[in-house]
Amino acid sequence: MIEAAPAGPDRGSRVGETPRSEAVAVSTTVTDREPDPAGSPPESRGRSRVTIVFAVSVTTLVLLALASAAIGQVPTTPLEVAGSVLHRIGLDWGPMPAHPAGEVTLWEVRFPRVVLAMLVGASLATAGALLQGVFANPLAEPGVIGVSAGAAVGAGTVIVLGGAFVAAWSVAAAAFVAGLITTALVYALSRSGGRTEVVTLVLTGVAINAFAGGLIAFLLFVATPAARDQIVFWQLGSLNGATWQAVGVVTPLAFAGVAAAVLVAPRLDLLALGESAARHLGVDVERLRRNVIVIVAVLTTAGVAFTGIILFVGLIVPHVVRMLVGPAHRVLIPLSAILGAVVLLAADVAARSLVDNADLPLGMLTSLIGGPFFFWLLRRTRARAGGWA
Numbered sequence: 001m002i003e004a005a006p007a008g009p010d011r012g013s014r015v016g017e018t019p020r021s022e023a024v025a026v027s028t029t030v031t032d033r034e035p036d037p038a039g040s041p042p043e044s045r046g047r048s049r050v051t052i053v054f055a056v057s058v059t060t061l062v063l064l065a066l067a068s069a070a071i072g073q074v075p076t077t078p079l080e081v082a083g084s085v086l087h088r089i090g091l092d093w094g095p096m097p098a099h100p101a102g103e104v105t106l107w108e109v110r111f112p113r114v115v116l117a118m119l120v121g122a123s124l125a126t127a128g129a130l131l132q133g134v135f136a137n138p139l140a141e142p143g144v145i146g147v148s149a150g151a152a153v154g155a156g157t158v159i160v161l162g163g164a165f166v167a168a169w170s171v172a173a174a175a176f177v178a179g180l181i182t183t184a185l186v187y188a189l190s191r192s193g194g195r196t197e198v199v200t201l202v203l204t205g206v207a208i209n210a211f212a213g214g215l216i217a218f219l220l221f222v223a224t225p226a227a228r229d230q231i232v233f234w235q236l237g238s239l240n241g242a243t244w245q246a247v248g249v250v251t252p253l254a255f256a257g258v259a260a261a262v263l264v265a266p267r268l269d270l271l272a273l274g275e276s277a278a279r280h281l282g283v284d285v286e287r288l289r290r291n292v293i294v295i296v297a298v299l300t301t302a303g304v305a306f307t308g309i310i311l312f313v314g315l316i317v318p319h320v321v322r323m324l325v326g327p328a329h330r331v332l333i334p335l336s337a338i339l340g341a342v343v344l345l346a347a348d349v350a351a352r353s354l355v356d357n358a359d360l361p362l363g364m365l366t367s368l369i370g371g372p373f374f375f376w377l378l379r380r381t382r383a384r385a386g387g388w389a
Contacts, residue, residue, distance in 0.1 A: 118341035125340020128314025141315035149212035154178025179301035237308040237363025253302035265329035312370025
């Protein structure tokens with residue numbers, strides 16, 4: 001039985017030293033903790049759980065990538081996909097594609113799409129995890145600060161001015177630049193007295209999103225029928241136009257954004273204690289928010305520039321990760337990146353498989369799946385909190 005330490009220090013103790021009886025009591029409390037039924041302390045079980053989740057996620061991502069690359073009109077198997085990759089890196093193992101056009105189809109059409117899906121999914125999920133952490137709001141997602149709406153305005157403007165057959169690079173560049181400008185505008189308008197309040201930032205984002213929605217409606221009104229169809233299709237999101245050039249642009253931005261997110265993760269954990277506590281622990285809250293918004297803007301604009309608007313990935317994936325491994329951002333952010341890649345890759349597989357000889361809009365599919373799933377999360381959270389079930 002653990003005995004409580006005396007209320008006062010021992011007579012022989014000096015100022016600044018822990019009384020011996022108190023130290024003994026603390027030591028006894030730590031070492032005599034009830035043994036875990038599994039035979040291991042909670043910290044060890046937590047690390048094991050994280051390791052298992054990471055391993056399963058990475059394995060799932062690899063298997064999905066092989067399956068995705070094998071799907072298409074040119075018949076290919078996952079083993080042939082793996083064999084083609086291994087032969088390219090100098091390992092003579094596994095069968096090569098049997099179809100005469102199999103090798104070209106894999107490397108010129110399917111692999112760029114698979115890689116871009118993983119990059120965009122990782123970028124959007126990481127951006128969502130960052131925003132939810134810095135806003136302390138589980139409903140935050142990249143669209144809150146106007147990135148997606150601004151990108152849509154930029155893409156729509158170029159399509160209307162350049163016609164329906166404008167170059168894809170022009171549309172992507174306009175979407176990227178407009179997304180960054182919109183984010184900077186939201187941040188500038190929400191600052192007051194050298195500080196940025198979360199509520200003001202969110203409300204400013206809502207106002208900018210509404211204004212951008214009006215601009216998009218105007219662009220649809222003045223556009224030609226062909227340009228109008230292209231704007232609508234871009235807003236629905238698709239990986240159909242994936243190329244190695246697009247992958248080359250998105251890759252450094254995505255990797256830099258995810259790496260920066262991992263670096264700010266410890267400060268987000270401190271911010272979760274509250275702004276006052278974070279400041280006392282040495283966190284410059286205003287600078288942290290500014291850095292996070294810049295990272296989110298880069299990740300989101302890089303993600304949507306070549307694919308169009310894809311919803312719910314940045315909102316749902318961080319929730320799932322918290323359910324699996326908890327809220328610590330040091331684990332939450334890298335795992336969100338991996339699971340974001342898994343989710344978008346799985347959605348792309350479904351988009352190409354659900355209807356024969358059709359490529360469903362990816363944003364439409366993620367919304368149809370993500371909406372009900374998010375509603376289920378809300379009910380689950382509300383029920384745990386003691387509300388309606």
